[in-house]
Amino acid sequence: MPGIFPARLLFTLAALSPVVVHAKDTWITPAEASSFRTTPSYAETVAYLRRLADAAPGTLRMETFGTTPEGRPMTVMIAAKDGDLTPAKAHAAGKPVILVQAGIHPGEIEGKDAGLMLLRDIAVTGRLPHLLDHAVLVYIPVYSVDGHENSGPYFRINQNGPEKMGFRGQSQYLNLNRDYVKADAPETRAWLTLWNTWRPDLLVDIHTTDGADYQPDLTWYAEDPHKLPPSIAAWQGHAFAGDAIPRFEKMGHIASPYLEFRDGRDITKGIENFGSGPRFSTGYAAIRNRAGLLIETHMLKPYAVRVRGSYDVVRSVLETVDEDPAALLKASKEADAWAASLSAGPEASVPVTFKKDPSPKPFTLKGFAFTQTKSDISGDIWVRYDTSQKKTYEIQSWNDLLPDVSAPLPAAWAIPPQWTVVIDRLDAHGIPYTRLATATRVKVVRDELTQPTWADKPFEGHHMLRDVAIAPTREDMTLPAGTVIVRADNTDAVLALNLLDARAPDSLLRWGYLDAIFEAKEYGEPRVLEALARKMMAEDPSLKTAFEAKVKSDPAFAANARARLMFFFERSPWYTAQKVGAYPVVRLNAATLQTLPPSL
Structure with missing residues (x-):
């Protein structure tokens, strides 16, 4: 009992x-x-x-x-x-x-x-x-x-x-x-x-x-030691x-x-x-x-x-x-x-997710005898322990972990000043940063995010971003005055990475604070998209082939008029100009970091 x-x-x-x-x-x-x-x-x-x-x-x-x-x-x-x-x-x-x-x-x-x-x-x-x-x-x-x-x-x-x-x-x-x-x-x-x-x-x-x-x-x-210095x-x-x-x-x-x-x-x-x-x-x-x-x-x-x-x-x-x-x-x-030394390597990265080591280890459990009864209430197994009967069990332990997904550790991250929700969390955690005094054109690495899926139910007040495809891209970008620069050559590097990187499971992105980046703000009328689709297929036969194959293989897609039109709109400059899924936190390498003007 x-x-x-x-x-x-x-x-x-x-x-x-x-x-x-x-x-x-x-x-x-x-x-x-x-x-x-x-x-x-x-x-x-x-x-x-x-x-x-x-x-x-x-x-x-x-x-x-x-x-x-x-x-x-x-x-x-x-x-x-x-x-x-x-x-x-x-x-x-x-x-x-x-x-x-x-x-x-x-x-x-x-x-x-x-x-x-x-x-x-x-x-x-x-x-x-x-x-x-x-x-x-x-x-x-x-x-x-x-x-x-x-x-x-x-x-x-x-x-x-x-x-x-x-x-x-x-x-x-x-x-x-x-x-x-x-x-x-x-x-x-x-x-x-x-x-x-x-x-x-x-x-x-x-x-x-x-x-x-x-x-x-x-x-x-x-x-687990893999998670630790x-x-x-x-x-x-x-x-x-x-x-x-x-x-x-x-x-x-x-x-x-x-x-x-x-x-x-x-x-x-x-x-x-x-x-x-x-x-x-x-x-x-x-x-x-x-x-x-x-x-x-x-x-x-x-x-x-x-x-x-x-x-x-x-x-x-x-x-x-x-x-x-x-x-x-x-x-x-x-x-x-x-x-503080992690970002010094040319290909620096830090594990942010971990998987179970597939090789278990023997484990001795000091337990009690127990019974398993088919329940007529739940339809499942009802477990009851008898604490008067101590029993030792030789079982297996899968407690050990191995690194899984790693996130790149740059020389610094840059966060445009309008993303106050991110900067507010930097302040809460005490992560040091500087701000650009003037607008600056630099080379950055930005993650392009596609195929987002969210949890069906709220968790701790958020519908978490459950999965997303991440594709790093290099581009020239103008960082406005007031852009926050978070260097990675300090003791808070791993903390900052877990807050800022799209791959980190507890990042601000995953908690849903940047969901707006996945929303297209401009859209096309169906009659206009009909004309656009025909023009795009005429100019690119391979696109026509891909569209017809998807109609054949995906009944839900075939039955959804809006999805069929969006197939073309999302591949057009009218959509890509909106930068849907462009992650606003970008990465700077050491050479770029050295070229930045004085900070505030």
Whole structure:
């Protein structure tokens, strides 16, 4: 049954819990006071954090870093020794910055209650002061504050407590963990400003699973090495699988890499990569040249176990950093240098999509026995787990990825000034650029986009561009005064490419911000197009042959009078002059970049 948990592990966790607390204890957290039946409101959470900050002014600082759509302040806690409570002091002291965030999905709120306990034990009770010896902790207790306050008992049907939990979307019904690149939400804009202010070395994002039942109380995910700067891939391999997770398990937990089952009805068919990308937290950290760790406590374990799991895994990560802070700083520095050097190659490119490695690896799953019954309700398979019967399964893992589509990395991108929606996103992400002071005629590479198809249903408020044919073309182009020039010889090169290139799955084009380029604004009357078609066929017999072949082979086309006429119109200068599908973000090579006039 949901909620049943191995007695040995519960006993171990109780023994290893941060402190034995009683209602009369001064620093008991609201969740502890309720024996983890409930989680505090945002006001109660902020009040507790304020008490902590007041009790340890040299170690803790509480700040507001944004305002939600419903007008609530977004709170962040800074924890550091020696007064290193500002970005300047932290970086001057040579301390890595660890950004830990909770409540981006407010129903998955363990990280908030674990964070209150951890800050208390670091700064007030003195139980774990060493965690800040060589690092600075930037902690967001609740990222989606409006979603947190939209609380009730019926939002997470798959989850075992607390009694009430927040809603997955924020107040504009946006999922903030799909918003990192497109940055629609005010919360995301605030977070990006916080990121650019602190430039953290590691992001830890705390969630709760959905899906199957199994023994581990926590699963974790780090981006595939092919998505990362080499130095970050190497550091993560050692720090997570090699150190922090084994340390976490020695505290009495059972951990596993992220478990995305290929078939939820039959866990023995193996696991695969869930397909993270820049829209997600760790995917975004990757294109910012930084390490990232996704934590997923298991939904069916008691809330007390999930909170303590969050507490212990963050503690383990901080202890890993504390043991060798220079290694993380070195990885970040080398990652920035790597990104800045990518465009120096004559044929520079960066992978933007990834495919599953076809060669699986053996994987041991600590699970439970399960049954499969044909359902007379759904007509599908009904899966039920028996948590009284532990069972180990030897299965296959397709978690590893390989690069798929790569995007060209130019010396610079040029964005005409009228495309303010693109420039606005550059500003949100803090991507540096200059502007041309005068109009300039230059040689560029422009992508011509044809055959666009869009998703049938909206996703995060957008009908995404699902597919498009991309053909690079070289042309002479006049860049108007005010054109934005984004150079690629800096640390934000991979970030800019994922925002600006048509091939990138989370680019602004793919999210639908430039759909207008696919719309012809001038059109022809049918009687005029009839005459045009006859003239074009008379002048080009091969066109007549192609048209007749399409009429024969495509019944839908043959039955559509407008489509038959558009066959000719779209091949005429009357249509091509409109530059339908001409992508407005163009690429400049190094030679062209050097010829540009002074910038604003």
